[in-house]
Amino acid sequence: MKRIKYFLPLLIFIAIALFFWKGLQKDPHEIPSALIGKPVPAFNYPALTGNQPLTNKIFIGKVSLLNVWATWCPTCYAEHAVLLDIMRTPNLVIYGLNYKDDRTKAEDWIKENGNPYQAVIYDAKGTLAMDLGVYGAPETFVIDKKGIIRYKHIGAVSPNVWETKLKPLLEKLNHE
Amino acid sequence: MLPEFANYLLQLTLSLALVLSICPLTGTFLGKHKWMQFARSLAYAQCLCLCLAYLLLAYAFLSNDFSVMYVATNSNSQLPWYYRLCAVWGAHEGSLLLWVFLLSIWTAAVARFSRHLPLAMVARVLSVLGMISVGFLLFIIITSNPFLRLLPDFPLDGRDLNPLLQDPGLIIHPPMLYLGYVGFSVAFAFAIAALIGGRLDAAWARWSKPWTLAAWCFLTLGIILGSWWAYRQLGWGGWWFWDPVENASFLPWLVGTALIHSLVMTEKRNAFKAWTALLAILTFSLSLVGTFLVRSGILISVHAFAVDPSRGVFMLIFLVIVIGASLTLYAWRVNKVKTHIQFSFFSRENLLLANNMLLTAAMLVVLLGTLYPLFMDALGLEKISVGPPYFNLVFIPLMSIILCFMGVVPLSQWHHTSRHLVTKKLSIMLGFSLLIAFILPWMITHVFNPWVFLGMSLALWVVAVTLQSIFRKTKNFIALKKLNMSQWGMVTAHIGVALCVIGVVLTSENSIQREIRLSPGETTTVGDYQFRFVGVQDLTGPNYTGAKGKVVVEKDMKEISTLQPEVRFYTVQKMALPKTAIDANLFRDLYVALGEPLEPFEKGDWSMRIYYKPFVRWIWGGALLMIFGGVLALLDRRYRHYLGRLKQVTK
Amino acid sequence: MSRASYALILCVSLFTMTASLAAKDDHSYVDAGLLRLAQNKSQQLYPFESPALQQRFENITTELRCLVCQNESIADSNAPLAKDLRDEVYYKLQHGYSEDEIKNYLVDRYGQFILFRPAFNLSTVVLWIFPLLVLMIGFLILFFQTQRKPRHGNKT
Numbered sequence: 002m003k004r005i006k007y008f009l010p011l012l013i014f015i016a017i018a019l020f021f022w023k024g025l026q027k028d029p030h031e032i033p034s035a036l037i038g039k040p041v042p043a044f045n046y047p048a049l050t051g052n053q054p055l056t057n058k059i060f061i062g063k064v065s066l067l068n069v070w071a072t073w074c075p076t077c078y079a080e081h082a083v084l085l086d087i088m089r090t091p092n093l094v095i096y097g098l099n100y101k102d103d104r105t106k107a108e109d110w111i112k113e114n115g116n117p118y119q120a121v122i123y124d125a126k127g128t129l130a131m132d133l134g135v136y137g138a139p140e141t142f143v144i145d146k147k148g149i150i151r152y153k154h155i156g157a158v159s160p161n162v163w164e165t166k167l168k169p170l171l172e173k174l175n176h177e
Numbered sequence: 178m179l180p181e182f183a184n185y186l187l188q189l190t191l192s193l194a195l196v197l198s199i200c201p202l203t204g205t206f207l208g209k210h211k212w213m214q215f216a217r218s219l220a221y222a223q224c225l226c227l228c229l230a231y232l233l234l235a236y237a238f239l240s241n242d243f244s245v246m247y248v249a250t251n252s253n254s255q256l257p258w259y260y261r262l263c264a265v266w267g268a269h270e271g272s273l274l275l276w277v278f279l280l281s282i283w284t285a286a287v288a289r290f291s292r293h294l295p296l297a298m299v300a301r302v303l304s305v306l307g308m309i310s311v312g313f314l315l316f317i318i319i320t321s322n323p324f325l326r327l328l329p330d331f332p333l334d335g336r337d338l339n340p341l342l343q344d345p346g347l348i349i350h351p352p353m354l355y356l357g358y359v360g361f362s363v364a365f366a367f368a369i370a371a372l373i374g375g376r377l378d379a380a381w382a383r384w385s386k387p388w389t390l391a392a393w394c395f396l397t398l399g400i401i402l403g404s405w406w407a408y409r410q411l412g413w414g415g416w417w418f419w420d421p422v423e424n425a426s427f428l429p430w431l432v433g434t435a436l437i438h439s440l441v442m443t444e445k446r447n448a449f450k451a452w453t454a455l456l457a458i459l460t461f462s463l464s465l466v467g468t469f470l471v472r473s474g475i476l477i478s479v480h481a482f483a484v485d486p487s488r489g490v491f492m493l494i495f496l497v498i499v500i501g502a503s504l505t506l507y508a509w510r511v512n513k514v515k516t517h518i519q520f521s522f523f524s525r526e527n528l529l530l531a532n533n534m535l536l537t538a539a540m541l542v543v544l545l546g547t548l549y550p551l552f553m554d555a556l557g558l559e560k561i562s563v564g565p566p567y568f569n570l571v572f573i574p575l576m577s578i579i580l581c582f583m584g585v586v587p588l589s590q591w592h593h594t595s596r597h598l599v600t601k602k603l604s605i606m607l608g609f610s611l612l613i614a615f616i617l618p619w620m621i622t623h624v625f626n627p628w629v630f631l632g633m634s635l636a637l638w639v640v641a642v643t644l645q646s647i648f649r650k651t652k653n654f655i656a657l658k659k660l661n662m663s664q665w666g667m668v669t670a671h672i673g674v675a676l677c678v679i680g681v682v683l684t685s686e687n688s689i690q691r692e693i694r695l696s697p698g699e700t701t702t703v704g705d706y707q708f709r710f711v712g713v714q715d716l717t718g719p720n721y722t723g724a725k726g727k728v729v730v731e732k733d734m735k736e737i738s739t740l741q742p743e744v745r746f747y748t749v750q751k752m753a754l755p756k757t758a759i760d761a762n763l764f765r766d767l768y769v770a771l772g773e774p775l776e777p778f779e780k781g782d783w784s785m786r787i788y789y790k791p792f793v794r795w796i797w798g799g800a801l802l803m804i805f806g807g808v809l810a811l812l813d814r815r816y817r818h819y820l821g822r823l824k825q826v827t828k
Numbered sequence: 829m830s831r832a833s834y835a836l837i838l839c840v841s842l843f844t845m846t847a848s849l850a851a852k853d854d855h856s857y858v859d860a861g862l863l864r865l866a867q868n869k870s871q872q873l874y875p876f877e878s879p880a881l882q883q884r885f886e887n888i889t890t891e892l893r894c895l896v897c898q899n900e901s902i903a904d905s906n907a908p909l910a911k912d913l914r915d916e917v918y919y920k921l922q923h924g925y926s927e928d929e930i931k932n933y934l935v936d937r938y939g940q941f942i943l944f945r946p947a948f949n950l951s952t953v954v955l956w957i958f959p960l961l962v963l964m965i966g967f968l969i970l971f972f973q974t975q976r977k978p979r980h981g982n983k984t
Contacts, residue, residue, distance in 0.1 A: 004508070007451070007507065007508040007511050008508045010455060010458075010459070010504050010507070010508075011501070011504035011505055011507075011508055014462070014500055014501065014504055015501070017548070018493065018496065018497050018500075018501075020548070020551060020552055020555045021469070021475065021493050021496075021551075022493060023555035024475045024551045024554065024555050025473065025475060025489045025490060025493065027554055027555070029474070029475065029476055029477045029550075029551075029554070030477060032560055033560065
């Protein structure tokens with residue numbers, strides 16, 4: 002009995018080492034969204050092109066992606082090509098959220114690089130982005146048919162991310 | 178050719194370290210003197226090889242040899258030569274080489290200054306150090322070799338050193354910190370050697386104490402240099418952020434401080450040997466854990482510079498082997514050690530024990546706070562942050578209690594202290610410090626601030642009792658000589674702590690910070706000072722461009738200083754950094770950091786941060802005094818005595 | 829005899845602890861610097877009518893974590909997101925929101941991660957209780973160490 006206390010430091014260390022082992026498999030910089038399982042907050046914002054204002058109703062009825070982008074974000078360029086491929090997926094709508102950007106620049110960007118988006122919400126001051134808990138660009142939300150946020154991907158959507166993470170999730174959501 | 182030779186040197190050192198870790202230790206079991214004596218030559222050879230390898234890497238940096246991958250990623254031909262030299266330890270591979278190089282220096286130093294010790298003990302100690310060296314050399318050679326080449330297509334120029342690191346503070350911060358981290362390996366090796374040999378006694382404590390003190394001094398210096406560097410370089414006037422990387426260096430410091438005090442108890446009273454051995458093991462283990470936390474990128478930190486998770490696995494395995502094995506050895510061998518002492522509550526033993534408990538508690542609290550987000554994440558719970566508000570809340574009360582005890586220690590005596598004497602003296606001192614702590618700040622600011630009152634009274638309490646104890650011991654000033662160096666060291670270090678506390682409290686509570694917008698020619702008032710913004714001009718440096726502002730500071734219509742804060746844009750790394758301008762004196766810092774130009778740009782308006790930081794220098798000054806106390810204790814006659822004997826032997 | 833002294837030290841310690849805890853939550857005293865601060869309002873990036881509100885702004889912004897820079901508070905960071913969050917906190921304070929309301933607003937959007945002072949709940953209970961626990965165990969050890977009549981004690 003008396004000797005057990007001398008093993009205590011060893012036991013504590015083993016426990017900590019196990020946590021270190023688990024921690025090494027994870028990326029500490031990835032912060033999951035606080036909005037998972039919650040509906041998209043109500044909004045009414047101008048579209049980047051056209052006069053029709055956009056509201057949170059657009060997410061109802063179809064599984065959709067909401068992609069946060071800006072012309073000042075270099076990784077968004079690389080991502081854009083991937084989005085143009087993805088847009089052909091059946092039963093999927095991609096919406097864009099233009100984040101703290103210059104309107105003309107953003108319009109030119111769409112014209113030059115092609116438009117993967119059904120519509121683009123124009124958020125000049127980043128207020129909607131703040132409601133969505135966006136802290137950088139690019140970020141991509143996966144939203145189900147009822148308009149509920151199910152997943153958020155931080156960083157560019159690469160072909161690998163699409164195949165392994167987003168596509169399986171979208172298929173699952175389409176069957177719900 | 179030279180990098181290949183350096184590579185060869187690393188492998189040669191690995192084999193030397195392997196022999197060092199096996200041969201002398203086996204010799205102690207088989208009783209072979211020759212094998213044990215071999216340890217010293219091996220330690221010297223190891224140090225020599227690593228020194229050469231290190232110089233070769235430094236030469237690669239100086240000569241801009243971009244065919245070496247590590248140089249190409251961390252240097253640039255435009256980088257000034259002194260930063261090129263520091264870039265050697267600017268990233269992962271090089272800092273590990275520095276780590277193991279410093280370890281070999283400590284090993285060689287132990288070999289050199291241990292002639293008065295029994296040969297078997299020396300052999301064991303050097304073997305244990307050899308084992309640590311093997312682990313780190315394997316790590317360097319397998320996963321992080323700084324001498325890898327980029328052949329045949331090497332870049333014409335390098336990717337430059339991280340701009341945050343291009344600062345004089347960095348020239349000495351990492352080597353000092355590492356000297357401290359690595360230095361605790363000696364205390365660790367002594368404890369392990371004593372456990373293996375079954376000789377955990379007062380002699381063991383006396384042998385390892387100077388080494389522990391030296392390592393502690395280096396670690397303290399490393400920490401305050403880091404603090405000073407962050408204060409100037411990060412541009413928001415903070416000097417301690419409770420960042421995981423800072424905590425990683427603070428954890429071994431807390432336990433190391435406990436260890437120094439515990440060694441005194443073991444040395445003087447032959448008491449608490451098992452506890453002291455555990456602290457010795459813990460101190461070095463926490464140094465290793467700290468290195469792991471910084472190097473593996475497992476935690477989020479402001480300045481995790483050189484991060485690679487894939488290397489984390491190797492380090493974790495190494496950690497488990499070293500710490501796991503030593504704690505197992507500890508649990509297995511330790512109850513062979515028994516003590517018979519008795520003491521009463523107001524004895525010095527008990528106060529030192531309290532100090533140990535509290536410092537260990539502080540360590541556990543900081544450790545838990547640092548690792549808690551990791552625990553939550555590993556368990557799949559929500560991600561949380563544990564930041565400065567938490568640490569301040571839990572650490573300050575603990576620190577206050579430590580200071581309460583610290584005041585009493587100098588008056589106490591071993592075994593038992595006359596309570597009557599103590600209570601009378603202490604109540605006078607308590608009253609005195611409370612009174613001064615109330616009056617002094619009130620006279621200056623005309624405001625009663627409970628924090629300032631608390632901090633000042635604790636600091637004054639420590640100073641008053643410490644000074645009083647000197648005079649009590651010596652009766653008059655002439656007899657001050659009677660105090661030995663260890664006592665002087667204690668007095669100096671404790672007063673250093675008190676000054677540091679005063680600095681912390683006054684800076685935290687009376688600082689003024691302003692985030693403002695100024696047009697050229699405009700004046701703003703911060704505290705008693707007028708800051709006149711003259712304007713901004715363009716700036717071109719060796720590897721950066723930028724803007725240089727000019728701010729004239731006046732007090733009572735008299736110009737006292739011209740501050741020239743800069744914003745630098747480092748062209749290779751594409752990173753903008755503020756370079757702060759500080760006017761410092763003993764009682765306050767005036768600190769200006771340039772922000773960004775504001776619209777409309779034609780007007781020339783800039784945003785900037787201006788700080789008035791009273792007594793901030795006292796924090797580092799107090800810490801320097803602590804280090805000085807450590808150095809004084811190192812100069813104690815008992816240790817010099819050994820050096821004297823050593824000289825005779827070598828003659 | 830030893831018990832009395834023990835109690836004395838314990839009382840002093842507890843006093844300092846409670847005093848410091850109380851001081852932490854009490855922002856009602858006004859810093860001399862803040863009074864002077866209010867003078868040149870026009871130059872300030874975040875001007876406030878009252879020093880108390882100014883103080884509250886500083887308290888909130890130093891306790892919120894900037895998410896892009898990973899380990900700086902939004903008060904200290906130069907990142908654009910930190911500026912947006914400062915603006916939001918400033919706007920909400922000017923419109924009469926309380927400290928808790930502002931914090932909850934941001935937690936709803938960015939998660940508990942944004943709080944540098946973790947909330948007290950089931951998953952952080954260990955974090956908050958642990959320091960007290962460690963302290964109590966430490967005192968208990970000290971207490972028993974001296975209580976033990978050590979004539980034949982073999983303390984290791």
